[in-house]
Amino acid sequence: MRREWITLNAAITAAASAVGGKEADGPLGDLFDLRDGSDRFGKDTWEDAESEMQRLAFNVALSKRGVRDVDVGALFAGDLLNQCVGSSYGLLAFDTPFVGLYGACSTAAESLMLASLFVTHDIFPLCGAVTSSHYCSAERQFRTPVEYGAQRSPTAQWTVTGAGAFLTERAVRGGAHAVVTRAQIGRAIDMGVKDASNMGAAMAPAAADTLKRFFEGCGSRPEDYSLIVTGDLGFEGSAILGDLMRAEGYPLGARYTDCGCLIYERVRQDVHGGGSGCGCSATVLASHLLPKLCAGEWDRILFLGTGAMMSPDSLKQGKGIAGIAHLLEIVSPRYFKEKEENEWTS
Amino acid sequence: MRREWITLNAAITAAASAVGGKEADGPLGDLFDLRDGSDRFGKDTWEDAESEMQRLAFNVALSKRGVRDVDVGALFAGDLLNQCVGSSYGLLAFDTPFVGLYGACSTAAESLMLASLFVTHDIFPLCGAVTSSHYCSAERQFRTPVEYGAQRSPTAQWTVTGAGAFLTERAVRGGAHAVVTRAQIGRAIDMGVKDASNMGAAMAPAAADTLKRFFEGCGSRPEDYSLIVTGDLGFEGSAILGDLMRAEGYPLGARYTDCGCLIYERVRQDVHGGGSGCGCSATVLASHLLPKLCAGEWDRILFLGTGAMMSPDSLKQGKGIAGIAHLLEIVSPRYFKEKEENEWTS
Numbered sequence: 029m030r031r032e033w034i035t036l037n038a039a040i041t042a043a044a045s046a047v048g049g050k051e052a053d054g055p056l057g058d059l060f061d062l063r064d065g066s067d068r069f070g071k072d073t074w075e076d077a078e079s080e081m082q083r084l085a086f087n088v089a090l091s092k093r094g095v096r097d098v099d100v101g102a103l104f105a106g107d108l109l110n111q112c113v114g115s116s117y118g119l120l121a122f123d124t125p126f127v128g129l130y131g132a133c134s135t136a137a138e139s140l141m142l143a144s145l146f147v148t149h150d151i152f153p154l155c156g157a158v159t160s161s162h163y164c165s166a167e168r169q170f171r172t173p174v175e176y177g178a179q180r181s182p183t184a185q186w187t188v189t190g191a192g193a194f195l196t197e198r199a200v201r202g203g204a205h206a207v208v209t210r211a212q213i214g215r216a217i218d219m220g221v222k223d224a225s226n227m228g229a230a231m232a233p234a235a236a237d238t239l240k241r242f243f244e245g246c247g248s249r250p251e252d253y254s255l256i257v258t259g260d261l262g263f264e265g266s267a268i269l270g271d272l273m274r275a276e277g278y279p280l281g282a283r284y285t286d287c288g289c290l291i292y293e294r295v296r297q298d299v300h301g302g303g304s305g306c307g308c309s310a311t312v313l314a315s316h317l318l319p320k321l322c323a324g325e326w327d328r329i330l331f332l333g334t335g336a337m338m339s340p341d342s343l344k345q346g347k348g349i350a351g352i353a354h355l356l357e358i359v360s361p362r363y364f365k366e367k368e369e370n371e372w373t374s
Numbered sequence: 375m376r377r378e379w380i381t382l383n384a385a386i387t388a389a390a391s392a393v394g395g396k397e398a399d400g401p402l403g404d405l406f407d408l409r410d411g412s413d414r415f416g417k418d419t420w421e422d423a424e425s426e427m428q429r430l431a432f433n434v435a436l437s438k439r440g441v442r443d444v445d446v447g448a449l450f451a452g453d454l455l456n457q458c459v460g461s462s463y464g465l466l467a468f469d470t471p472f473v474g475l476y477g478a479c480s481t482a483a484e485s486l487m488l489a490s491l492f493v494t495h496d497i498f499p500l501c502g503a504v505t506s507s508h509y510c511s512a513e514r515q516f517r518t519p520v521e522y523g524a525q526r527s528p529t530a531q532w533t534v535t536g537a538g539a540f541l542t543e544r545a546v547r548g549g550a551h552a553v554v555t556r557a558q559i560g561r562a563i564d565m566g567v568k569d570a571s572n573m574g575a576a577m578a579p580a581a582a583d584t585l586k587r588f589f590e591g592c593g594s595r596p597e598d599y600s601l602i603v604t605g606d607l608g609f610e611g612s613a614i615l616g617d618l619m620r621a622e623g624y625p626l627g628a629r630y631t632d633c634g635c636l637i638y639e640r641v642r643q644d645v646h647g648g649g650s651g652c653g654c655s656a657t658v659l660a661s662h663l664l665p666k667l668c669a670g671e672w673d674r675i676l677f678l679g680t681g682a683m684m685s686p687d688s689l690k691q692g693k694g695i696a697g698i699a700h701l702l703e704i705v706s707p708r709y710f711k712e713k714e715e716n717e718w719t720s
Contacts, residue, residue, distance in 0.1 A: 030447060032471065034497055073691050101376060102559050109685065110456045112476045116562050116683035116696050125378065125559035126698060127484065128683065130458045130476035138473065142488075149495045151380055169687075213448050213471035216462050337462035337474065339455065341515075345419050350462050352472060 032245050033212045038144030038196045039205040040358070043314035044088035046081040048163065048189030051311065054292045059315035060190070061088050067164065067189050075109060075117075078162035081191035081307075082107070082118030085314075086158050089193040097122035100195070101152020104142045106135035107160045108187075108305060110169060114160050118191075124156065133231075133260050134214065135159045136192060136310035137333025137354040143196040144208040144356075153197060160191035161305025170224065170340055184225040185262045185304035188291060192310025199364060206321040207364040210246070210357035214238040216337055218350040224343055228265020228288075228301055231334040234351030235261060236272035238332060242355050243278055250280050254326035257317065258353070259309030259334040260288040262302030287312035309333055317358075327363040331356045378591050379558045384490030384542045385551040386704075389660035390434035392427040394509065394535030397657065400638045405661035406536070407434050413510065413535050421455060421463075424508035427537035427653075428453070428464030431660075432504050435539040443468035446541070447498020450488045452481035453506045454533075454651060456515060460506050464537075470502065479577075479606050480560065481505045482538060482656035483679025483700040489542040490554040490702075499543060506537035507651025516570065516686055530571040531608045531650035534637060538656025545710060552667040553710040556592070556703035560584040562683055564696040570689055574611020574634075574647055577680040580697030581607060582618035584678060588701050589624055596626050600672035603663065604699070605655030605680040606634040608648030633658035655679055663704075673709040677702045 045060045048067035052060065062084055064070075069080040082105070090097060103122065106129035107114030119126060131138040139157035146155045164174050166187040172178045199207040217237055221230035235258050243249060250256060250273070261269055266286040273280050287309045288302035313331060320326055337350040359367070391406045394413035398406065408430055410416075415426040428451070436443060449468065452475035453460030465472060477484040485503035492501045510520050512533040518524045545553040563583055567576035581604050589595060596602060596619075607615055612632040619626050633655045634648035659677060666672055683696040705713070 030444060030498070032447070075688065075691060098376060101378070106476065108457075110687060111454075111478065111683065111685035113683065113685045113688045113693075116698075117564075117688065117693060120562050120564055120696055123561065126562045127488075127559055128476045128478075128698070130452065130474045132457065132474075142473075145497070149491075151491070152376070213473055215469065216466050216472045218463075218466055337457065337459065339457035339459045341456060342421065342459045342463065345421060347459075347463060350466055352462075352474075 032241055033210050036144045036208045036211055037148045037199045038208045039199040039203050040194050040318060041197045041205050042089040042093035042195040043318050044085045044092060044193045045311040045314040046085045046191050047311055050297060051188060051190050051291060054297060056291055056316050060311060074162055074164035078107065078114040078160050078165050079118030082115060082158050082160045083121055085191040085193035086119065086156065089195050093195050095154060097124045100124045100154050100156045102127055102146055103156040104129055104139035105158040106130050106139060108166055119158060131352060132335030132337050133304060133306045134333035134335030134352050134354050135306045136259060137331060137356055140194055141211040141354055141356060147196045147198045155196045158193045159306040159310045161187050161307035163187045163189045166305060180300050181225040183264045183301045185227055185288060185301040186292065186299040187305040188303045188308035188311065190307035190311035192314040201368050202365055204361050206318050206358050206360060208356050209359050212238055212242045212355040214353040216350045216352045218348040220348045222343060222348050226264060227304060227336045228262040229268055230336050230349035231351035232261055232265040232268035232272060235269050235332050235334050235353040238353040238355050239273060240276050240278065250278055250283065253283060253328050253330050255329040256280055256284045257329060258286045258332045260304035261286045261334055262288040262304060264301050321358060321360045324360055324362050326360060328359045331358055378587055379556050382490045382554045382557055383494045383545045384554045385545040385549050386540050386664060387543045387551050388435040388439035388541040389664050390431045390438060390539045391657040391660040392431045392537050393657055396643060397534060397536055397637060400643060402637055402662050406657060420508055420510035424460040424506050424511050425464030428461060428504050428506045429467055431537040431539035432465065432502065435541050439541050441500060443470045446470045446500050446502045448473055448492055449502040450475055450485035451504040452476050452485060454512055465504060477698060478681030478683050479650060479652045480679035480681030480698050480700050481652045482605060483677060483702055486540055487557040487700055487702060493542045493544045501542045504539045505652040505656045507533050507653035509533045509535045512651060526646050527571040529610045529647045531573055531634060531647040532645040533651040534649045534654035534657065536653035536657035538660040547714050548711055550707050552664050553705050554702050555705050558584055558588045558701040560699040562696045562698045564694040566694045568689060568694055572610060573650060573682045574608040575614055576682050576695035577697035578607055578611040578614035578618060581615050581678050581680050581699040584699040584701050585619060586622050586624065596624055596629065599629060599674050599676050601675040602626055602630045603675060604632045604678045606650035607632045607680055608634040608650060610647050667704060667706045670706055670708050672706060674705045677704055
């Protein structure tokens, strides 16, 4: 059998997030770096607002690390808009080589995986990853403009208005940052779900596939991790993933959660299926998961970006929604130090 | 100054192409692996036809090399359709980890760069890259459905109906395949061109930027290469690139050409500005450039994928068209062997 997981050695040396009003009002609201209650970020269109969030988030990440755009060897970025214009326009202001990605909502993990791989192999000393989504631009593009006031189905997810930015550098012994240590690239899987208001169900089988292959390949189990967190399966999809993994003999238990379940208060904020969008997993990772890893609250987590690879046109043409999930293993600075010391003494 | 180019060591061990009728009727017609004069590839929609071309091209590449989909560690793929559904549906049939990319028409070079990088650093022994475009799906999405019979402007380019697939493996001494030896990631550049019927003008400054930075960084000059070929600047854009590079002190001369100028006969086939689309550079590389490199007709070439990072909506919102160009240096087996021997003896 081919070896499928990738060994990485990349510290996430800066992370930043910019979000809209609903996210600022949610349980993680105080943790985000930038918040704009109007969701507009000073721009005239929702699309420009999304681009502006990317620009702002990357700018904050650069200044947190005290580096400039010209120091970044390559910037991996993507979003949900047609032709990924959120990224291409949002990051135009920076003098940085640009690698455009499209993995739907899995792009947060995909971009961080490539940014980690490039520094692990010393291709560049410093790389960046930026992803975003915007509720209003996504609704207009994938369903109907928000102004139409369409009724939402119970399983419909709420696209997060937010952008997350990360900087990666080769991990050094005794560093203070969380470290990406392994990755597994997902396979596109289409189980025939055709309901664009139930993306969680479409993506859960892909997340189960990636997790199962990772556990089998590495010989590890859910119990080896402090936390297993998917990107945006939401309440519906994460329940399905729980069932699938139990059936596979890898019950995830209480250590499992989903960024789409963390970012909003389900009932008070009336979000139906929970949060979604690559801005969902990117901002939760930047604001909530990485700080807790650095604080030593968790030792080792699995972070899965989950994406639904469909277009509104493909659904009209009767196609199913193909899901994909890319996995990153991220460890705390303390865990990384102990692991390095064990490897040196053994 | 940051080092910008990337050292690679990846043999392209298989290449395959599938094209439509107009491409089959062009000057390179006999060189493509698969041709369907109807442009439908047995499918009911143009979008499905595009996906089918990707599936067929990748299948041919696998069988040329005598390997299976499960042997491929990662597949890098993209296309021009919204949410890149050409790739995600086209490659669903394969049991291969999937990395979705979006670089507009530069995706052919972008995917081959990443597939080369992954094998150079022994992340996987075998990787793949697949890209496509389809005239009818692209016209419908970016301009108007072909059935409307819209008038084409003189600078409008003809999106190539075609898919190209490549397999990469770490280059070995004395191999029989062309070798990717260097790459340079492009920057997104927006010079304010807003005419969707003149993509060549929008992309040419990005190609000039990448070329100039590569020459400056490596200390090389146009004269060091047997051929410099851009992806799809077409007749208009390639003339602009020639002017820009002359002004920068790097005249490209007669060694410069463009895949969009090679794939059709300009007057007889009535293609106005020439060919475009990531299927353009991918199929010309697979069918024409790589075989000539392997035959020793050229020693060392620069292949630039060029892309226009805009969406129809962004144009309606008054944005410019951001261009990008990713560069690959590809050498003949003989050149690679001599270079390796020189490095061993020096």
